[in-house]
Amino acid sequence: MKLDFTNKVVLITGGAGGFGVDAARSFASKGAKIALVDLSQEALDNVAKELSLPADDLLLVAADVAKEDNIVSYVNKTKEKFGRIDIFFNNAGIEGVVSKLADYPSDVFNKVIDINVKGAYLGMKYVLQVMREQNSGNIINVSSVAGLAGMPDLSAYVTSKFAIIGMTRSAAVENAPLGIRVNAICPAMVNTRMMRSVEEGMAGENAAQAKAAFEQTIPLGRYGEVEEISSLVMFLASEEAAFITGVFLPIDGGFTA
Numbered sequence: 001m002k003l004d005f006t007n008k009v010v011l012i013t014g015g016a017g018g019f020g021v022d023a024a025r026s027f028a029s030k031g032a033k034i035a036l037v038d039l040s041q042e043a044l045d046n047v048a049k050e051l052s053l054p055a056d057d058l059l060l061v062a063a064d065v066a067k068e069d070n071i072v073s074y075v076n077k078t079k080e081k082f083g084r085i086d087i088f089f090n091n092a093g094i095e096g097v098v099s100k101l102a103d104y105p106s107d108v109f110n111k112v113i114d115i116n117v118k119g120a121y122l123g124m125k126y127v128l129q130v131m132r133e134q135n136s137g138n139i140i141n142v143s144s145v146a147g148l149a150g151m152p153d154l155s156a157y158v159t160s161k162f163a164i165i166g167m168t169r170s171a172a173v174e175n176a177p178l179g180i181r182v183n184a185i186c187p188a189m190v191n192t193r194m195m196r197s198v199e200e201g202m203a204g205e206n207a208a209q210a211k212a213a214f215e216q217t218i219p220l221g222r223y224g225e226v227e228e229i230s231s232l233v234m235f236l237a238s239e240e241a242a243f244i245t246g247v248f249l250p251i252d253g254g255f256t257a
């Protein structure tokens with residue numbers, strides 16, 4: 001499989017988190033220039049140390065994807081530095097809290113929707129303006145198996161991840177005539193900070209038991225790893241996937257099977 005991203009510009013939100021850092025590392029190893037967006041400058045600086053890319057090939061933008069002006073800013077800064085955006089890994093997201101819908105705190109619901117839905121939607125909006133000028137581009141949105149079926153005690157998160165699929169499919173059909181592809185990935189549980197938080201929310205001190213219970217729901221018997229997510233993201237972003245657009249692809253160890 002040809003995975004060559006030499007001189008391609010890859011913009012990644014949630015760039016200091018589990019999926020984001022590994023995607024940055026993976027794309028950089030194939031020659032890409034990387035723009036990383038996350039909340040904290042300090043966290044981004046730490047990722048930069050690890051990536052050790054030349055300054056010309058790396059842009060760090062501290063931004064909150066819940067704020068439209070911050071989104072405009074990270075898109076503009078990427079365009080200013082690199083002149084284009086080839087690949088957008090629209091990945092920033094939060095889990096919210098573990099709670100029954102009937103008790104779900106409305107302020108947390110709003111925050112989940114602001115970040116996971118509006119942040120992803122407006123990210124696409126402004127990145128697509130750049131990609132439509134280029135007549136090319138590739139967007140990978142991050143849904144979840146929680147975007148394919150209901151899940152107890154995570155209703156705001158589930159709501160947000162269903163929404164990702166709707167926006168992905170709409171953007172895919174709108175932009176296909178311009179050669180821009182838009183897809184979504186639907187991971188099951190993957191070993192990152194986010195799952196540690198969900199396990200603790202479900203079971204407190206017995207988080208290890210919650211993890212074991214989750215693992216039992218996955219036919220392959222384990223969580224996914226971030227490297228496995230990056231492999232799929234790179235495939236979808238590559239020419240090998242040139243005829244794939246508008247899909248929402250489970251990467252779930254058989255969870256949805």
Ligand SMILES: NC(=O)c1ccc[n+]([C@@H]2O[C@H](COP(=O)([O-])OP(=O)(O)OC[C@H]3O[C@@H](n4cnc5c(N)ncnc54)[C@H](O)[C@@H]3O)[C@@H](O)[C@H]2O)c1
Pocket residue numbers: 013014015016017018019020037038039040063064065066091092093094095115142143144145186187188189190191192193194195
């Ligand atoms: N880990 C899993 O099991 C799993 C499964 C399915 C889908 N996902 C999705 O994958 C994506 C990445 O998750 P992860 O596991 O890497 O989690 P993570 O918590 O390790 O990383 C998420 C990153 O997003 C950043 N972020 C949060 N709010 C932000 C905001 N308002 N503005 C900018 N950045 C913000 C965080 O600071 C963090 O660095 C999320 O959208 C998540 O919902 C994760």
